[in-house]
Amino acid sequence: MAQSDVLLKLKGVKTYFFTDEGTVHAVDGLDFQVRRGETLGIVGESGCGKSVTSMSILRLLGKTGKVIEGEIMFDGENLLDLSEEEMRKIRGNRISMIFQQPTTCLNPVFRIGEQIIEALQIHQGLSGEEANKRTIELLTLVGLPDPVRRMRSFPHEISGGQAQRVMIAMALACNPELLIADEPTTALDVTIQAQILDLMRELREKVNTAIILITHDLGVVAEMAENVMVMYAGKAVEYAPVHALFEAPKHPYTQGLIASTPVLGNVRDELETIPGQVPSLLNPPAGCRFASRCAHKMDQCTQEEPPLIKLEGDRLVRCWLY
């Protein structure tokens, strides 16, 4: 496929956090790419580096975190080479993000309208009547009832689901090319979750944005994503189109994940669990990081780290079994 089709490409990205306890290897050599209009799901347990990956892309790691290696190519530019000012112009404009806890993500002392208008003002120079109009448009787009009145509400006056709609409206304000959704439905009630997912799917058709969907919920991925990357302890362990992944998971960790997810209408006596714990990212073990919990462990696994092995049908897997 054509080069210009690739919107975002990560190559060997390593993000470390330098803490009092030592260096945390949160993301440890990550490669993947997202094409324009594609939805990529990133799946894994908490603490596997999913969120750090997204914060690395936006370069919002805080004081202790740093991308120490690799490149993050966005539309042909390495984001890591940009100045802070150039990066700022990309945030919320060409790449925007929505988060897990919508109610705490809105500033409590500003009205909802003001917070959306701010994004429009920064990146598109809109103000006054124009910005108001566009905000109402956006709020209508995300299905918020009575947008004119809602604009004047404070964040605490709306529900979690509505807050997430507002966050989505804010993220879409400048028609971003890439939307990173970090656990967008985790904090919401089940019925609201479905509504938000429907909304995101609908919007994807309308605005043709590429989406990186970060979640620990395989159900969400199955519904939304085209391709899935499974992460474990700071590394990608498997990459596959969504149907292929669910039909035939290759990596033992993915198999475990899928087996431990309840499927509606498919009654099993017992859900499987993956024994053991995620290894410490302070001193990651040599060899395969999943080895200590893996049912198919071989000698080689604890000695040498498996590379990403290419399988048929655009699939990659990091395991010595293949």
Add this chain to the structure above:
Amino acid sequence: MAVSTTQVEAHEPKKEEYERPWLEVLKRFTRHRFAVGSVVVLSLMILAVTFGPLFMPFGETDSAVTKKDQPPGTEYTLPKDLYYNSIGGEVRTPKGTTLTFWLGSDNIGRDLLTRLLYAGRVSLYIAVAVTLLSELIGIIVGVMSGYFGGLVDAFAMRFVDFLNTLPLLPILLIISTILEPTINLLILILVFFSWTGGARLMRGQILSLREQEYVSASRALGASNLRIMFRHLVPNALAPNIVNASLALSGVMITEAALSFLGFGVKLPAASWGNMLKGVNTTILEKYTWQAFFPGLAIFICSLCFNFIGDGLRDALDPRAKR
């Protein structure tokens, strides 16, 4: 924040950490250099005021009439035998011995260092007694209030609110004027106005612990209210109160010093660091600065130590709260 989640979730606690939480607390405490230094300094001061007077040739009120307002280091040859009543009996320093006023002498010729040591006993005693008593009362009221809720809670907390709407310093001064308290009465007065902070803290902790499973479990097992409160709840809720107590020590010490400085706290002839500063005027400040300098320095050092130790304890007991 991404950092902490990664850390907390990926950090596999070692076995010893489960078994010996106090060791872990101690380890974190020792990482706070100022706090460790403060423990050393404070221990030395406590040792000095406790045992120091035993080694001083002068008694608390012995004055060398001819040696008023002498600067630090002045030597003094005893015109007659000096007797000092120590625990071991009477100690005699023969006439003609040359003694030194290491920190100078005061306006009636008493050795400043000796006065300072005796005053330290009083000041530290008041600070520690007030803090311990108010924490004790605070903890008991807080536990009752949080555990029983309802009327007990409403009554106790309204009372706390009310105490907090009284202007503290003016009211302390007035009570002190009217009652002219002894040291122990002064302690009780200070306790009366300072237990509320501890009570609020404890109540907050209990409220969040009360609904936890092990409490229901103990209740189901038939444990009495008292047992649940003081064996299960208090030990788990104590950390903030410990931090609070060590910070309160500094506050009490300064309040007592201030009251005594104004002449409303510890009354002469007993010395406290605060009342040693009473009557300091421009003449003293200009000519005999040491008389004003050392007592204040002692208060300052102690209260700085208390604050640093409190800060260290906060870091050690509650790793989530960063400074």
Add this chain to the structure above:
Amino acid sequence: MTVYLIRRLFQAILVLILSSAVIYSLFALAPGGPLEELTQVTDPKNRPSPEDIQRQIKLLGADKPWFLWYPTWLAGDTWMDKIGFEEYQGERKGILRWDWGTSWKFQRNKPVLEIIGDKLPDTLWLMISSTIISLVLGIPLGVFSAVRQYSFFDYVLTTFSFIGLSLPAFWFGLLIIAVSLWFKRNGWFYFPAGDILALRNYEVPILGTVVAGSLLDRVMHLVMPVTVLSMLNLANWSRFMRASMLEVLSQDYVRTARAKGVKERVVIYKHAFRNALIPLITIIVFAIPGVFGGALFTETVFNYKALGFTFISALNLKDYPLAMAFLLISSILLVFATLLADVLYTIVDPRIRLD
């Protein structure tokens, strides 16, 4: 909103009645009666006259049956006939109608409210200037320190605030007086210590002659006490602001603002700062009762003869009516400040529900 305010006002009045009762009891039930003990004093100058004692007894209502004491003190006795106590009918108006008694010693026979009114402006000079200085310096220092957490500057400020918190204010005052005296003796520039205004013109190097009673004279006398008061507040407030700002900076909405592409400066000074200021309301509002309480030591140390100094003198002279008035006003201000803080919170913080 109105319902909430009315309820809070009602509560405040209730608290005031309670605390005034406590204050009243302090004086009325003190061992040996209010001025009684002083009749034993040998020096006639320090002995209250029988009229003084009578007046104090009448002020406290102690000439009546016990259940009329407090009401008399509060509301006077001009209405006693209305409730069937014609024999206790009198001319006192009670503190509610500004009858607060007269000083018997500090400024003999002068109504205490007049004395307080006389002294208030000088205390206000002191408190307002130190409050402004502390706010203007403390807020930015705290914010700056939080934004650069763990930097050298942060380290210095944190250490400084620890020192400030541990420093006994009165001793700090004594020290800077000593330094100023030393400067004066060496013929260097110095600030005068003691009093509010000088009695005679004086010479200061660099400035030349300072005219007694001029604005310059006042400022010269304010510098040291204001430094002491500000030092204390600064340590507290910058620390408070730093903590508040750190708390806010770790909030999700700050991350949202950054992710939106807001400039870092705007993130800090608009998104974070607005939120971090909210808890500061308490501190600022409680500076008002501080006018009465906080200046006690500083005024004594610097011989700055304003309200705090007057209060201490009143206590030393056992001029109870004056001391009582002072206590009563501090307590009213404290209750008022609590009320004001609550009201301000509801205005500034949209999250607070008004039901």
